[in-house]
Amino acid sequence: MYLPPESAGRRSVPHTADLRVEAWGPTREECLEQAVHGVCESFLDLRGAQAVGRREAAVLAGSDEELLVALLEEVVYWLDAEGEVPVGVEVAPVDRGVHAVLRMADARSCPVVGASPKAVTWHGLEFGRGPAGWRCAVTVDV
Amino acid sequence: MADVELVPDGAFRFRIPRGEGMRVPGVVFASAELLPDVAGDQALQQVVNVATLPGIVGASYAMPDVHWGYGFPIGGVAATEPDAGGVISPGGVGFDISCGVRLLAAHCGSEALAPRLRQLMDVLSARVPRGPGRGGIWTLRRAELGEVLTGGARYPVEHGRGVARDLVRCEDGGVLAGAAADEVSERAVDRGLGQVGSLGSGNHFLEVQKVQKVYDERAAQVMGLGEGQVCVMIHCGSRGLGHQICTDHVRTMDRAMDRYGIRVPDRQLACVPADSAEGRSYLAAMAAAANYARANRQVLGDTARRAFAEVMGCPVDLVYDISHNMAKTETHTVDGRERRLCVHRKGATRALPARHPELPDDLAAVGQPVLIPGTMGTASYVLAGVEGGGAWHSTCHGAGRVRSRHRAAREVDGRRLREDLEDAGVVVRGSSARGLAEEAPLAYKDIDAVVRASEGAGLCRRVARLVPLGVLKG
Numbered sequence: 001m002y003l004p005p006e007s008a009g010r011r012s013v014p015h016t017a018d019l020r021v022e023a024w025g026p027t028r029e030e031c032l033e034q035a036v037h038g039v040c041e042s043f044l045d046l047r048g049a050q051a052v053g054r055r056e057a058a059v060l061a062g063s064d065e066e067l068l069v070a071l072l073e074e075v076v077y078w079l080d081a082e083g084e085v086p087v088g089v090e091v092a093p094v095d096r097g098v099h100a101v102l103r104m105a106d107a108r109s110c111p112v113v114g115a116s117p118k119a120v121t122w123h124g125l126e127f128g129r130g131p132a133g134w135r136c137a138v139t140v141d142v
Numbered sequence: 143m144a145d146v147e148l149v150p151d152g153a154f155r156f157r158i159p160r161g162e163g164m165r166v167p168g169v170v171f172a173s174a175e176l177l178p179d180v181a182g183d184q185a186l187q188q189v190v191n192v193a194t195l196p197g198i199v200g201a202s203y204a205m206p207d208v209h210w211g212y213g214f215p216i217g218g219v220a221a222t223e224p225d226a227g228g229v230i231s232p233g234g235v236g237f238d239i240s241c242g243v244r245l246l247a248a249h250c251g252s253e254a255l256a257p258r259l260r261q262l263m264d265v266l267s268a269r270v271p272r273g274p275g276r277g278g279i280w281t282l283r284r285a286e287l288g289e290v291l292t293g294g295a296r297y298p299v300e301h302g303r304g305v306a307r308d309l310v311r312c313e314d315g316g317v318l319a320g321a322a323a324d325e326v327s328e329r330a331v332d333r334g335l336g337q338v339g340s341l342g343s344g345n346h347f348l349e350v351q352k353v354q355k356v357y358d359e360r361a362a363q364v365m366g367l368g369e370g371q372v373c374v375m376i377h378c379g380s381r382g383l384g385h386q387i388c389t390d391h392v393r394t395m396d397r398a399m400d401r402y403g404i405r406v407p408d409r410q411l412a413c414v415p416a417d418s419a420e421g422r423s424y425l426a427a428m429a430a431a432a433n434y435a436r437a438n439r440q441v442l443g444d445t446a447r448r449a450f451a452e453v454m455g456c457p458v459d460l461v462y463d464i465s466h467n468m469a470k471t472e473t474h475t476v477d478g479r480e481r482r483l484c485v486h487r488k489g490a491t492r493a494l495p496a497r498h499p500e501l502p503d504d505l506a507a508v509g510q511p512v513l514i515p516g517t518m519g520t521a522s523y524v525l526a527g528v529e530g531g532g533a534w535h536s537t538c539h540g541a542g543r544v545r546s547r548h549r550a551a552r553e554v555d556g557r558r559l560r561e562d563l564e565d566a567g568v569v570v571r572g573s574s575a576r577g578l579a580e581e582a583p584l585a586y587k588d589i590d591a592v593v594r595a596s597e598g599a600g601l602c603r604r605v606a607r608l609v610p611l612g613v614l615k616g
Contacts, residue, residue, distance in 0.1 A: 014546035043274060043343075063414065073389065080333035080382035083275035107275040112574050115344035116274030118385040119237045121212050122409045141212070141237045141385065142344050142547075 007133065010038030018142050019117065020124070024135040028064060029091040029098060031127075032071055036089045036102075039072055039117055039140055044110040049087045051103035058096035058117035065127045067097055068136050072120045074100065079116065083107050115142035146186040154599035157363070158186070163407070164193040166458065169201040171533070171599040176591060177205050179544065188215040195220065196415070197228025199476055203533040205490050206595035207542030207587060211236070213410035215541075216489035219536045221474065223561075224416040224484055229404065230424055231413035232395065234486030235469050237388045239428055240318075240435035241379030243513035244353035244443050245524065247455040248372040252352040252611060254374050259569055262350065262453045263612040267518045267571040269445050270348055272341040272616040279339025280441050287335055291323040294433030295440040295463070302443040310502050312463040313492070316436050321429035326383070327390050330427075334383025334434055339441035345540075345581055346378040346616035347515070348442065351522060357604040361508040361526050365461050367606050374446045374458065375522055375608065376500070376616065377515040379467065380435035387431050391424040418486045425469070432468060439463055461524070462511035466491045466539035474534055485534045493527035493537040493602045512602055516589040517541045518581050519563050521609050523593050525602040537601040538593070541586035548583035551576050563613070573615035581615065 008025035019042050037087035040046060058072050061067040071091070078084045088103030119141040127136040148170065151157040156177070156269030158168030158587045168189040170177065177187040185208045192214055193202035208217030211316055222228025248255075255262065271277040280298070282290065290297045295316030298304055309316040341348060356362045367373070380387075395412040398420050400407070404413060414420040434462070447458040469486045476483075494501055494510035501510055512525040515608075520541075527535055545553070556575030559582055563570050596602050 012548060014548035019547070022516075036251065041143070045314075076382075077329060077333065079275045080337065081276070081335075083277070083336070085275075112273050112343070113576050114551075114574070115577065115580065116342070118342075119389050123212050139212075 008034055010034040012038060012042050015139055019140040020137065021140065022137045024133060026133045028134050029093060031136055032068060032091045032098065033089045034085040035068060035072065035136055035138060036086060038074055040085050043112065043114040043116045044085055044107060045113050046087050046110055049110050051105055053084065053085050053104040055102045055104055057100045058094065058097065059100055065125050067134060067136055068123070068127045069120045069125065071098065071100060072138065072140065076117050076120065078102070078104065079107055085110065117142055146190055148186065150345040151348060151509065154595045158189060161190065164190060165198050167191050168193055168204070170204040170208065170325040171595065171601060173591065173595045174207045176587060176595055178208060183210045185210045185215040189218065191411060192218060193406060195229055195231065195411070196404060197222040199223050199227050203536070205536065205538040206592045207489065207538045207540055209542045209544065210563065211488060213408050214486065214488045214595060217538065219486065219490045219533045220482040221485045221534050222416060223481055225482060227415055227483055229413035230416040230421045230469060230484055230605040231411055231486065232388045232391045232424060233410050233412065234488050235428060236467040236488045237385045238388060238467055239384035240432035241467040242435060242439065242463065243459040243515050244376040244463040245441040245513050246374045246443055246446060246458045247366045247461050248374070248429045248450050248454065248458045250372050250454050251370045252372055255454065255515055255611065258453050259612055262449060263569045263571050263614070265449045265453055266348065266446065266614055269449065270341060270442060270614055271339065272572060272614065273343055276336035277340055278337045279445055284331060284335065284337060287331060288323040290437045291326060291430035291433055292321045293317060295436040298437050298440045298444065304440050308440060311460040313465060316440070317549045318429040318432040318542035320426055321433050322426035323430055325423050325427040326387060326430050330383045330386035330390065333340050333386050334381060337381040338438055339445065340381060341378045341616035342381055343616040346513060347518065348446065348614040349373055349375045349610045351608040351610050353606050354609045355607045357606065358526070361605045364505065364508045365511050365605065366459055367461065367524065373608055375515060376439055378438060378442070380431040381438065383431045383434050384431040386575035387427045391427060394420055428469060432465065435465065438464065462513060464491060464511065464513055472534065478561050483534070487536055489539045490536045491539045493525065493531055493535050495527045495529040495531060495535065507565050514538060514593065515540050517583045517586040518613055518615065519568060519582050519610060520589055521607050523589070523604065524606040524608065525593065526605050528600065528603050531601050532599065533601065536574055538596045541589040541592055543585055544587055545585040547580040550582050554582040554584065568610050570610070571614050577615060
C-alpha cells in the first residue's frame with residue numbers, strides 16, 4: 001500500500017460493491033483513530049458537526065486486525081442503536097486491546113454523502129507496522 | 143483469476159471443471175458478455191472456493207448477475223447435505239439476511255396517476271424512513287420485537303398493518319419456521335429496535351413503477367398485473383439486526399471450525415455442520431432475521447398502501463414478497479434419491495415451478511413469482527419459476543454491480559443524473575447527489591441482458607417488465 005507523506009491520514013479506495021478504507025499513523029492507536037474517521041466521512045459530511053455525547057468502550061481482541069474490526073463494529077453499533085456518529089476519537093492502549101473514547105454527534109444532523117456502514121469484513125483485512133509507521137486497510141459492507 | 147478454467151457448456155452455461163480441493167464442479171449461467179471481468183473481480187474464484195465446502199452436492203452455481211462478494215460470490219447458489227456432514231455458512235446467505243423484494247399492484251393506471259405522481263412521491267418521501275442509523279415507521283418495545291422475530295409479517299398484519307391476503311402472497315406465508323429470538327444477541331436487538339419500517343441505504347429503494355410490457359398474459363393476470371398498471375416495488379432487508387446476526391455467527395463459526403476439522407480457503411466462508419449446535423443456532427437466528435425482514439417490508443408496504451389510498455383513493459394488493467439472501471432446508475432429488483438439502487442462495491432467488499406444493503393455491507398454476515429489482519432509472523422484472531429449472535430452482539436477483547461505488551461516483555455527476563431522470567419523467571426523492579451517482583445504471587450489468595441469460599439458461603421465464611415513475615432511494 002502506497003503511503004502519502006503525511007504522518008497520519010486516511011482515504012477510501014475503490015471496491016466493487018462496498019467501501020474500502022486505508023488509514024495510517026505513527027502509532028497503532030493513531031492509525032485506528034484515522035480508520036474510524038475514514039469510515040465515518042465516507043457516508044456523512046461531518047464538517048461542522050458538534051459532539052453532543054460521549055461513549056467509552058473497552059475493545060479487546062486477539063490480534064491487531066481483529067482489534068481494528070472490533071473498533072469499527074463499535075461505530076456501526078452506535079450508529080444503528082442510537083443514531084450517533086463519532087466526530088472525535090481517542091484510542092489508548094490497554095492490556096489485550098484498546099480503550100476508546102468516542103465523542104458523538106447526532107447522525108441525523110449531518111448531510112448524507114454515501115451509503116452507511118452495516119458490517120465490517122475480514123476481506124483483504126490488513127493492519128501492521130512498517131518502516132513508515134502503522135497502516136491498515138479494511139472493507140466495510142454498506 | 144487466470145487459473146479459473148471456464149468451459150462453454152451449452153446455451154448461457156459455462157462449467158468450471160473440478161480442480162484441486164473442489165468437491166463438485168462450478169457452473170456459471172451467463173452469456174460471454176456477462177461473465178465477471180477477470181481483471182477486477184474475484185467472483186469466479188469465489189465459485190471455486192465454494193465448491194470446496196464439506197457436504198456440497200451438485201455444483202457450485204453462479205447466476206448471470208454474479209459479482210464479487212464476501213466468501214460466497216453475490217449471485218451464488220450452493221446446496222449441502224446435512225445428513226452427510228454438509229455445512230451451513232453465513233457467508234452463503236450474506237450480511238443482509240432475507241434481503242428481498244416486495245411488489246404491490248395498485249388499482250390504477252399510469253395515466254390516472256400522472257397528475258398526482260409528485261404529490262404521491264412527496265407523501266411517500268415524508269413517511270418512509272431511509273438513510274443511516276435509527277428511524278423506523280413502527281416503534282417497538284423489546285418484547286414486541288421478540289414477537290416480530292418469531293411472527294414475521296404476521297405480527298404487523300395482526301396489529302393493523304396489513305390484510306390477511308398479504309400473508310398468502312408472501313414467501314413462507316410471511317413467517318419462516320424455526321426462528322428463535324433467544325439466538326439473537328442483545329446487540330442485534332439493539333440495532334433492530336429502531337429500524338422496523340425503514341429502507342436503509344445503498345442499493346435499497348422504494349419505486350413507484352408501471353408495467354411496461356407483459357410477456358405472459360396468463361401468469362400476469364393470476365399475479366394481478368396488467369400493462370399500464372401502477373405498482374410499488376420495495377427492495378430492502380433485515381437492516382442492522384440481520385447484519386449483526388451474520389457478524390456474530392461468522393465469528394462463532396470461525397472459532398469452531400477447527401473442532402470440526404474444517405478448513406476453508408477464505409475466512410469469510412466460515413462454516414460448521416448444519417446439524418451441529420452452532421449450525422442450528424445460526425439457522426434459528428437467521429430465521430429470526432428473515433422474519434424481521436418480512437415484517438419490515440410488510441410495514442413499508444402498508445405505508446405505501448395508505449399513501450395510495452389518500453392520494454389516489456385506490457386499493458393496492460400485494461403481488462408477492464420474496465427474499466434473495468437465504469438458506470433453506472429443502473427436499474431435492476439427487477442421483478434418483480430424495481435428499482434433504484440446505485440450499486444457500488446469496489443474491490439469488492428461489493424460483494419454484496408451477497404445481498410445486500409450497501406455492502399458494504392461487505399461484506400454483508403459474509409458478510412462483512420472482513421479483514428482480516433493476517437499476518435506478520432502467521427496468522425491473524417479474525419472472526416465474528419453470529419446470530426443470532437448474533441450480534435447485536434458483537435464478538438471478540438483480541443487475542449485479544460491475545463498477546465500484548468509488549468509480550461510479552467519480553464518473554457520474556449525481557445532479558446531472560437526477561436532472562436526466564426528471565427529464566425522462568421519473569420523479570426522484572431524497573438522496574444525496576453522491577448517493578445517486580453510486581447507484582447510476584452504468585455501475586451495473588444490463589438488467590435486460592441478465593434476465594435474457596436467466597431465461598435462456600432455463601432458470602425462469604419472463605412475466606412482465608416494469609419501468610420507474612418515481613424513485614425513493616435509501
